[in-house]
Amino acid sequence: MIVGSGGREHALAKCFHKSPTVEKVFVAPGNPGMRDVATIVPIDAMDFEKLISFSKEENIDLVFVGPEAPLSNGISDALKQAGIRVFGPSAQAAQLEASKSFAKQLMNQYDIPTAKHRTVFTKDEAMKYLSSHPSPIVIKADGLMAGKGVTVAMDDQTAIAAVEDIYRDIAYGPLVIEEFLEGEEFSLMAFVNGEKVFPLDIARDYKRAHDNDEGLNTGGMGSFSPVPFIKDEWVKEAMNNIMIPMAKAMVDQGIPFTGMLYGGLMATSNGIKTIEFNVRFGDPEAEV
The missing domain is CATH 3.40.50.20 (Rossmann fold)
Structure with a gap:
């Protein structure tokens, strides 16, 4: 079923x-x-x-x-x-997707490459951080948002509006603010059982709502696979530096992962970086 x-x-x-x-x-x-x-x-x-x-x-x-x-x-x-x-993973292991701050904490602890970031807990703290870190910048709500909780702010006004929107109904709660990365995005999904990681073919997901990579992020407007411009060495680097280390980190934390681990990744000029982890098949990536 x-x-x-x-x-x-x-x-x-x-x-x-x-x-x-x-x-x-x-x-x-x-x-x-x-x-x-x-x-x-x-x-x-x-x-x-x-x-x-x-x-x-x-x-x-x-x-x-x-x-x-x-x-x-x-x-x-x-x-x-x-x-x-x-x-499918346990509720504890699923926090890898359900809480962006939890995922970032693990990535920091186990030296898994990701964007430079700060987790803040109040609107004032977020605004203070933004004042010293101008756009472009990325604002990420902490919880499950069906792929719609991320704002890529290309100007300061958009970043401020995103923070205000998140803290409109709450006074305190985690929010991740991270550097804007540039490069080729790709999705790497793998069957994981403890420390064993079995990757699938690479897919490419288009998240922005409008053409020319414009508009708000969505759960995914479309996807294709294979992705000819993603180099084999990038995939190997992602497996060795991101996917396998995260599987081992979960075991080390006492919450072994069993299920589908999805790495939303980007090939930057400084190597492969982790954009996000999901704990299930991507949608629409599963369709390709």
Whole structure:
């Protein structure tokens, strides 16, 4: 059974449907477009109790979780506790995506290359930092924002507006402000089981809402793979300096990662840098 309802889950359902080792595919909650490859189950992705009951009733062999929200809220933990096999990290391990400040802290601790940054906790602290770090600069909300919590501010006014927007409803909370990087972006996804890391082919994701790389960030406007201009040595560097070290870091922290680790990366003039980590298949990258 696949948990989710988007293009990523549709792509996964198609793959499982084609597999000679899979007898039946369920998707919860799915969408009408998936009916030709899976049985649609009208259970919300966050209703863990109903998902567990259905899995037991149908003798589901494997639950494959697509979206980040149920993962960060502990769906894998709940399914495992119920004796159901699940593909996806624990809630603790999912903090790698659910909290940008947590991810940055780990990258700092284990020397995993990323943009220079500062985590602030109040609007005043953020504004003070911006006053000494002019644009272009990147403002990142800490929690899950469906790919829409990042503002690439090319001018000071946009940076200030982004900070004000984030702190409009909260007085205190983590916010990551980081340097603006330039280079070729690419997505590197890998199956991870503890310290074992098995990469997939590279994909390229286009996040900006408008043409010419303009507009606000989105969850992804489109994607393609393979990516001919991403050099093999870049991928090797990313594996050796970013993906494998992060898998080992999670084990060292006592929260081993099991599932799909997504590295949003950039090839800069100073080497490969980590833009973000996600804890599931990319969407739309899963479709290619």
